[in-house]
Each structure stands twice: as structure tokens, then as C-alpha cells.
Amino acid sequence: MSAADTAPVDDQTRESARLLKRVPGRARPQKEALREFEEGVAQLRQHYDPVFWPLFVPEAKNMFRWRVELECGCKHEVYTHGEDKYPDDRRFPDLISQCRLPSGEFWCTTDHGPAQKPYRDIVEWVDRKVTEFPADPVEPEYDWMDAEDWAKIRKPKPHSSAFWRVKLSCGHYEQVCTDVDWKPEDGPKLVSEERIVEIRRDFEESWAAADNPGWPEKGFERDHIRKMIDLRWPRPEPERDCFTCTQVRRITGYQRIGWLVTRTRPAPRPSTNLDREKIEARLAAAEAEVQRLRKQLDNPGNA
Ligand SMILES: [Zn+2]
Ligand SMILES: [Zn+2]
Structure with a gap:
């Protein structure tokens, strides 16, 4: 067995820990974090029947705190279920749809200004x-x-x-x-060949008019309409603009803060009278044995 086989797996060698780094700034006071966490838990408990609490309601004592840095440069504090679960192992919530985001993404609550929603295939x-x-x-x-x-x-x-x-x-x-x-298996409904010619002409005329910037203005939206015209105006459309894409950012690094609830190591057991009695008994037994051996040495014939 080589040394590599027995080397402890440290953070740096774990695939999912590749983003561990120093995240500038300071963690919030633990009391503040714990109070906020407990408020969130109280709200969750109202949503679920108590029988489901163990499944859906996290417990503060199991939560580990992290500071994460996002690609936008913003820093946020997050939790994972224990120190061995990294922030990019977790799927954080989408604050609008209430679905989960892909792992490695986080909804940045900082206002980064208006952003064009990109179209994505359904x-x-x-x-x-x-x-x-x-x-x-x-x-x-x-x-x-x-x-x-x-x-x-x-x-x-x-x-x-x-x-x-x-x-x-x-x-x-x-x-x-x-x-x-x-139904999805029906596929989208299309307009007739004749109708799509009219639709295309109407849009192109409107966009070409010098006094009218046309709806919508150049950019994503107009590209989208051109694409729908090329597809003969499908209903429902096969793509949708994504608001979440304008709000989420990739996690680019994280740093440990510590457990949400301070964990105390088991303290060494204070010696008790019982311990003392046991040690005294062993000492007495050892002394008796020494005496017996001495006697044996002094009188080899009595062994
Ligand atoms: Zn941000
Ligand atoms: Zn998206």
C-alpha cells in the first residue's frame, strides 16, 4: 500500500471542494444568524404538518455556515447540512418559482439593474x-x-x-x-403558409418605418419574433424568456464560518471518588503482587 492510498482526504483534494478560498469580509455575529435561521424555521413549520417537520424543516444544530462569493462579486451567507457538504453540493431555492436552482447557482438579492431576459428552449x-x-x-x-x-x-x-x-x-x-x-404530445399549432407571409410583412414594414422604432425594439425580442416567424408562428412557443437567468449568479468561491450552533467537544471526565477508589484498589493489588514476588525471591524453595 502506498502513502497515497492511506493519505487523509483533505478539503483540497475533493472535487466538490474545489472552490474553497478566502472570501473577503466578515461573517455576521452568530447570534444574529441563529435568530434569523429560527425565524425561517418558524415560518416553515406553519407550512407543513408536524409529521413532515423532520423531512422539510432543518434543525439549527445540523447546519454549517459558509460565506460564498458569486460571479457578480457579491458575498452571501449560506448553510449546508454539515461541514462536509459544500455550498455547490446544495441546490438553493429559486425565489420566484420556488423550484430548486441547478447546483452551483445562487439567487443574488442585490439589485444589479435591469437585464434583458434571454430566451431558452423549453x-x-x-x-x-x-x-x-x-x-x-x-x-x-x-x-x-x-x-x-x-x-x-x-x-x-x-x-x-x-x-x-x-x-x-x-x-x-x-x-x-x-x-x-x-397536450405536449400534440406539438405546437402553426398558422397557414399564407398567414405567415402576412405576419412577416407586417412586422418587417413596421420595423422598417423610419418614424417608428417598431415593437419590440432591436435585440432579443425582435430576434425571438423573427425566429417564431421562421417556425410559422408556433403556439405554444417552443422557447420562453427566463427571468431567473437575470437574477442568479454562479458561486465562484466559499469559505467556512462554522457551525450555526457552537459544538462543544466532550470534555475530559472529571475524576470522581469512584475513579479514585478503583485506582487505589489496583495500587493495593500491585503492591500485594510485589510483596509476593519479593517473598518468592527470598525463599526460592517455597515457590
Ligand atoms: Zn450580486
Ligand atoms: Zn434560466
């Missing part, structure tokens, strides 16, 4: 909820719409829509609305 239609709506009012629902346009789109009867939770190619979840009778 890779999975996960599940759906059907919502019922009453008949639309006779008067236009929007101030800017005239009665004629409203009459064209108004739904005069109660109606319902399906709201799907979809998984995107980036690993995030978004919502997409479809007709109630639509």
Missing part, C-alpha cells in the same frame, strides 16, 4: 394548473384599447386556461399559458 412540460375566468366585461378592459379592437378579442363566456410549469434548457422553471385542451 425542455420539459412538467405539470399544469387550470384556472377558470368569468366572461370578459363588455367595456374594454384596458384604457388604451378602443371598443372595436376589444370586441375582436373579448371572450363573452366564462373560459379557462392551463398554466404549465416548464423546465428550460438553462435548468430554471417558468410558466407558460396554453389552451386547456392542448
Whole structure:
């Protein structure tokens, strides 16, 4: 067996610990972290039946604190289940969809300003909820719409829509609305060849007009519309813009803070009277044995 076989596995050699580094700044006081954690736990307990608490409600004594640094430069404090679980072993929550983010990502709560939502392919239609709506009012629902346009789109009867939770190619979840009778295996509905020619012409004319920047302005949105035109205007669309992508950042490093609840090492047991009695008894036995051996030496014939 070589030395490498028996060498202890330290942090640096573990694949998942590759991001351990010094994260500048200071950890919050432990009391503050613990108070905030317990407030979160109290809220969670209200969400779940007590029988599920062991499954879904973490216990402070099991939590290990870390400082993480994100690619945006922001630092946040996070927890994992124990000192051997690293922040990029964990899947942190998506604060909007309540789904889990891919590991290695974190929702940065710092306001980094407006960001364009990138379009991502829908890779999975996960599940759906059907919502019922009453008949639309006779008067236009929007101030800017005239009665004629409203009459064209108004739904005069109660109606319902399906709201799907979809998984995107980036690993995030978004919502997409479809007709109630639509199923993923149906594939998207397309418009006719004639109709797509009209749609393409309308958009191109609008965008070409010098006095009108056209909706939407150049960029992601316009590229998206061009792509949908090339695909013959599919409904539902095969891609969706992802808000989560504008909010999450990759974890680029982390540093240990320590257990959320201080762990005390088992202290050496104070000696008690009982210990003393035992030691005295052993000493007495040893002294008796010494006496016996001495006698034996003095009188070899009596062995
Ligand atoms: Zn940030
Ligand atoms: Zn995304």
C-alpha cells in the first residue's frame, strides 16, 4: 500500500471542494444568524404538518455556515447540512418559482439593474394548473384599447386556461399559458403558409418605418419574433424568456464560518471518588503482587 492510498482526504483534494478560498469580509455575529435561521424555521413549520417537520424543516444544530462569493462579486451567507457538504453540493431555492436552482447557482438579492431576459428552449412540460375566468366585461378592459379592437378579442363566456410549469434548457422553471385542451404530445399549432407571409410583412414594414422604432425594439425580442416567424408562428412557443437567468449568479468561491450552533467537544471526565477508589484498589493489588514476588525471591524453595 502506498502513502497515497492511506493519505487523509483533505478539503483540497475533493472535487466538490474545489472552490474553497478566502472570501473577503466578515461573517455576521452568530447570534444574529441563529435568530434569523429560527425565524425561517418558524415560518416553515406553519407550512407543513408536524409529521413532515423532520423531512422539510432543518434543525439549527445540523447546519454549517459558509460565506460564498458569486460571479457578480457579491458575498452571501449560506448553510449546508454539515461541514462536509459544500455550498455547490446544495441546490438553493429559486425565489420566484420556488423550484430548486441547478447546483452551483445562487439567487443574488442585490439589485444589479435591469437585464434583458434571454430566451431558452423549453425542455420539459412538467405539470399544469387550470384556472377558470368569468366572461370578459363588455367595456374594454384596458384604457388604451378602443371598443372595436376589444370586441375582436373579448371572450363573452366564462373560459379557462392551463398554466404549465416548464423546465428550460438553462435548468430554471417558468410558466407558460396554453389552451386547456392542448397536450405536449400534440406539438405546437402553426398558422397557414399564407398567414405567415402576412405576419412577416407586417412586422418587417413596421420595423422598417423610419418614424417608428417598431415593437419590440432591436435585440432579443425582435430576434425571438423573427425566429417564431421562421417556425410559422408556433403556439405554444417552443422557447420562453427566463427571468431567473437575470437574477442568479454562479458561486465562484466559499469559505467556512462554522457551525450555526457552537459544538462543544466532550470534555475530559472529571475524576470522581469512584475513579479514585478503583485506582487505589489496583495500587493495593500491585503492591500485594510485589510483596509476593519479593517473598518468592527470598525463599526460592517455597515457590
Ligand atoms: Zn450580486
Ligand atoms: Zn434560466
